Amino acid sequence: MSDRLSRSRLAPAAAGLAAVGLGLAAAEIMIRADWINRFIVPPPSEVARGISRIVLEEHIGHRFLLTAGECLAAGLMITVLGVAAGVLIHRFRLLRQATETWIAAWAAAPVVLAYPLFMVIFGRNAWTIIMIGFVAALPPVILKTIEGLSTTRKVLVDVGRSFNLTGTQQFWKILFPAALPTIFVGVRLGLIFALINIVGVEFLINSGGLGQLINDLAERYDLAGTYAAIFFVVLVSVAFFMTLERIERWLRPID
Amino acid sequence: MAATDRLTANARHEPHAASVTLLRAVMILALLALWEFLSHTGWFYRDVVPSLLAIGRAVLALLSRENYYYNLGVTAGEVAAALAIGGGTGLAVGLVLGSNRFLARAFEPYLYYLGPTPKIIFFPVMIMWFGVDSPSKVALGSLSCFFPVALSVAAGMRQIDTVLIRVGRSFRASTLQMVTKIYLPAMRHPIMNGVRLGLGVALIGTLLAETKLSNKGIGFLIINAYSTFDMPRMYANLIVLFVLAIGANSLVGRLGGAATAAGR
Numbered sequence: 001m002s003d004r005l006s007r008s009r010l011a012p013a014a015a016g017l018a019a020v021g022l023g024l025a026a027a028e029i030m031i032r033a034d035w036i037n038r039f040i041v042p043p044p045s046e047v048a049r050g051i052s053r054i055v056l057e058e059h060i061g062h063r064f065l066l067t068a069g070e071c072l073a074a075g076l077m078i079t080v081l082g083v084a085a086g087v088l089i090h091r092f093r094l095l096r097q098a099t100e101t102w103i104a105a106w107a108a109a110p111v112v113l114a115y116p117l118f119m120v121i122f123g124r125n126a127w128t129i130i131m132i133g134f135v136a137a138l139p140p141v142i143l144k145t146i147e148g149l150s151t152t153r154k155v156l157v158d159v160g161r162s163f164n165l166t167g168t169q170q171f172w173k174i175l176f177p178a179a180l181p182t183i184f185v186g187v188r189l190g191l192i193f194a195l196i197n198i199v200g201v202e203f204l205i206n207s208g209g210l211g212q213l214i215n216d217l218a219e220r221y222d223l224a225g226t227y228a229a230i231f232f233v234v235l236v237s238v239a240f241f242m243t244l245e246r247i248e249r250w251l252r253p254i255d
Numbered sequence: 256m257a258a259t260d261r262l263t264a265n266a267r268h269e270p271h272a273a274s275v276t277l278l279r280a281v282m283i284l285a286l287l288a289l290w291e292f293l294s295h296t297g298w299f300y301r302d303v304v305p306s307l308l309a310i311g312r313a314v315l316a317l318l319s320r321e322n323y324y325y326n327l328g329v330t331a332g333e334v335a336a337a338l339a340i341g342g343g344t345g346l347a348v349g350l351v352l353g354s355n356r357f358l359a360r361a362f363e364p365y366l367y368y369l370g371p372t373p374k375i376i377f378f379p380v381m382i383m384w385f386g387v388d389s390p391s392k393v394a395l396g397s398l399s400c401f402f403p404v405a406l407s408v409a410a411g412m413r414q415i416d417t418v419l420i421r422v423g424r425s426f427r428a429s430t431l432q433m434v435t436k437i438y439l440p441a442m443r444h445p446i447m448n449g450v451r452l453g454l455g456v457a458l459i460g461t462l463l464a465e466t467k468l469s470n471k472g473i474g475f476l477i478i479n480a481y482s483t484f485d486m487p488r489m490y491a492n493l494i495v496l497f498v499l500a501i502g503a504n505s506l507v508g509r510l511g512g513a514a515t516a517a518g519r
Contacts, residue, residue: 019362
């Protein structure tokens with residue numbers, strides 16, 4: 001049974017990989033045959049060689065750490081301030097009713113478009129990048145914290161009451177631990193938003209780590225390098241999402 | 256009876272609508288007052304925090320200039336084209352993935368993980384493929400819009416009530432009839448949700464591309480105000496843009512809600 005199950009999952013995954021491989025091979029042939037201009041789309045083999053080149057020549061490790069550091073700073077800020085704001089808004093019902101739709105509108109607003117404003121306030125440096133990541137990624141953390149705290153199962157709250165817990169004890173022993181998985185969903189979404197905005201702004205303002213590398217290579221018209229750097233950034237983002245998903249699954253309680 | 260008691264109890268705990276409005280008004284006024292105070296302190300470089308009057312004047316000046324509507328038209332056209340191309344492709348791919356389990360398992364993970372990657376980094380490639388004019392902005396907007404629509408449609412298709420599908424099959428409906436008579440009407444809500452998400456990211460993609468390299472459109476106006484350090488004009492552009500973006504978002508959301516209500 002499990003053998004059939006694993007085969008039923010393996011076959012499509014293999015087909016997907018094969019299709020990607022075939023697509024790349026077809027592109028390679030068409031570019032080499034001059035059906036596609038190699039000065040617009042470099043052959044995949046050249047892009048693959050470009051990856052090792054940008055790793056060796058463009059200090060990609062240092063750039064990666066720079067972008068990761070910016071994400072970490074924004075991530076810490078959204079976690080601490082977002083959870084604190086969520087707890088505060090959950091605590092005061094009036095405040096929640098007045099602000100929750102505003103926060104939802106903020107989550108949907110194209111905050112990143114205000115990046116020139118951030119450059120004026122913070123200068124063209126890492127702070128601009130971190131602050132855009134922070135402002136764009138804060139709303140999901142606040143909203144999910146409120147949701148997590150207000151959907152705590154009633155039976156857990158009642159257990160706390162039956163032990164005559166004080167308000168603080170009730171919060172730290174019951175509400176907060178029960179809300180933690182939902183809060184982490186918010187933090188995960190926030191970190192994804194932060195990464196997207198941070199890399200995007202690095203590219204736009206030509207400053208910082210990985211995003212800046214793409215801009216730099218494109219301006220030098222290093223085509224294979226540009227494609228390779230884009231591929232590298234996509235790879236890093238995907239690895240980042242997968243890790244966050246793993247952590248979330250690990251935190252989720254077993255019902 | 257118990258339900259009525261609970262309702263009454265809830266109503267007692269529920270803050271009065273008037274106090275919510277009052278709190279909102281107080282918060283907005285406090286924010287405006289703080290802004291005005293900061294603009295007069297001189298703690299920031301001149302014009303970084305312009306006075307409310309200056310911003311108000313800049314908004315009026317912006318809205319009364321014919322040039323603004325030309326640029327708004329350019330951006331609106333690009334976003335609409337991006338939504339049509341990216342959304343249309345997303346819809347088609349979503350329908351295929353939603354109806355075929357094998358293809359979904361083979362390709363949906365790629366869409367799922369590529370969806371949230373930053374799309375603006377593809378802009379240099381789009382410039383090489385489509386040139387420096389509008390098509391590269393449309394292409395970036397389409398690329399951004401494709402993923403949420405495709406994923407939302409594929410997920411929506413799997414949630415269709417199997418009874419509806421069986422009814423279609425028992426009438427021997429053709430594939431086209433199945434799509435137009437069963438699948439699409441049953442998926443109005445996920446499709447509209449995908450379009451709402453798609454519109455948001457298409458707007459961001461198109462406008463960011465405009466700020467990077469263009470000579471027309473709202474993104475160009477914003478970056479132009481920045482490079483000439485005309486802060487009130489930049490704030491005015493951002494304010495009008497945010498109002499339009501949030502308005503468009505809620506309009507699509509409402510259309511989705513109305514469509515679902517009518518479908519019931």
